[in-house]
Amino acid sequence: MFSSVSYQTGCQETHASKSGLNLMKFGEMLIQPGTLLQYDWYKSWEGRESLLSILHRNMHHRKLFGLLEEPLLPVQFSSSDVQYKIFVSGRSGVGKTSALAKLSGNEVPTMHSETPGIQTQVVYWPAKLVQTNKIVMFRLHFWDAGDAALKKFDHILPACKENADAVVFHFSFTDRGSFEDLPRHMARIVSPSDNTCKLVLGTKYDQLAHSDVTHQELREFEQQYKIPVLKIANIANYEQSELQTEVHEVAPVLNTLCEYLWRRDQVAAGVLQTERQTDEQRHSDEDQMVLYF
């Protein structure tokens, strides 16, 4: 804990020296997918057995759990549960509610409608850790708030941000403005120093023909802000011929989200180090070397 505090002050100094909002590193660092979680595990026998706990018997649709309910993994799998709160943020109309419906296995609304307040959704996702080979059931509690309500009522933003473990910023592939506005939007909602995971989710990826944002730009964005950019198609997939289609579609997004959240916990517990900490370490080593010579 102490080390992270001292590191933050160091980080602010660097920002002061480099100056300018655009150079701010909002995220910690990018993780190579699969470093901490086994991305394809859900396709394995064990993974499929675990998925059964969150799927309906026909394997096409996900079960929806009330707040009093939770999925039961097969007893022979030893597993642990972790829960996180995730704030869903983005301009009005980019498709936050639709993306959330897609992630949770609900029906994706066919028409845009403004969310009048806060709307939350719990999503369960089982995943297997690379290091310890343990199965973890992630309980992701998404908090979505309509933009007009956020502006009109003061209590909504604090309620969404309170104890949030991650913020997922949304932009729409069909609306370039929403992508260009991201840095400013992020600066409004979070500061680089607060200890939340930050991710970006591009919605309406199905309308690639109308895409206003190129892959090159996404890569540049990722490198510049050290924030991973995920993609999601905001349409219901009607091809249910292949087993677990719906789950296949959202698995990359949920896996990435879980991996970043897990990593944050590991850093907080001191098991892993952040990139900046490693940098600092190296710098101090260099300093020492200078002293020696």
Next chain:
Amino acid sequence: MAAYLLCLTTGGGVPLFSRTKGEIKTLPFAVIGTLNGVHMFASTHNIELLATQTKDAKIAWKVCHGSITLILVTRDDGGSDACLRHLLAAVFDAMVLLVGLDDLINIKNVERLKRELKCCYKLIDCLLDQCNSQVFGDLTGAVDVVLGQENTLLQGALEGFVEYADSTYGCLLVRGKVAVATKKWWGLTGMELVLISLLVSTLPPGSSRDIPVFLPQGSPTVPHRLCTLQLTAGVEACVLCGPAPSLARLSDELARYWRPPYESVRSLAQLHPRNFSHHLRIDPNILGFVLVNTEAHRCLCSVQPRHEDSRREGSNLSYTRRRAILRSFYKHTIGHVYAPPRLKDDPNLGPTDDISERLLHRPQETYMLFDAYKCYSLQTAVYRLFVLYGAQIPHYALRSVTRKTLEILTKDKQVRL
């Protein structure tokens, strides 16, 4: 029902929004202007234009608080003017519910108001899109309920939970229908009850919600928080509370109150779509009914009253069709035969074409016969019952079976509407 709804500022005639229902083209701007112009012309001559009729359509106007003009154009479905007035009142109250009366009366920035009104669209569309609605509350002005058996247990859990939320207003909703509610909740006006239930059921499904609402009659200018928490699929605990406690704290405490009666909650969810307890058995000829308690503002409807599928019994009316018939029967009866329920903010509208106002007596019963089905209705001091029968029931049995049904549905000691 094909319909246009237009909303304009009364002062400048600036369109705020328009909604279209059914397979119809959008109205050209010139027509909107004319519809508003006719109304303005009348009001400059101290005449209030309320409604008019063309060969196949009805048009109704309503000015709310001197600042918002609503214009409704619908296909003439034989319904009474009372139903149109009720719909317009519901639309305005829906706007108040989500935006607040202040912003609707003192319009400072039209563009901002337009943006704010966007969150009402779904609720308003649901009001306009009557035939596809699973509930009847929007029509009857009385909130839809489900009649379960294990209410004492659930009532206790609800009271405790509502008290924790530092409130006295709370209810348990089963797919938009009230199962149990606190005394104060029942003290809300019929329209408020209907709109809150409808709002919750029109929002996309979610684990919990925290929505600022203005009560159209009770608190039109000060917002409250409507918090809903999903206990199991289709069942939501709702509380109307002040700034505290936060939604996160409510979710944390949820299990303490609702875990013990969890099995009752599950069995409550099973009541949908029959909507009333299985131990109440009604005549097998009944394909559907709507029962309204006009005093308590509650209504019970069911188009699947038999436990087994009654379509097998020779009637080929789909559930959607049954609902449509009952709605149409209700619309033909209210205003034409029975007096319409009084609207709070509509004290005096002058003479209308509603036949009920010209009748010298208060009709008790009415019926309609068709080739494929029969409809019968009766009213008492408190209740109004509308029943849809299959064609095979003999005419002479309609009255006695309807009376007996009312008795079964209202006299049970365990469950009462």
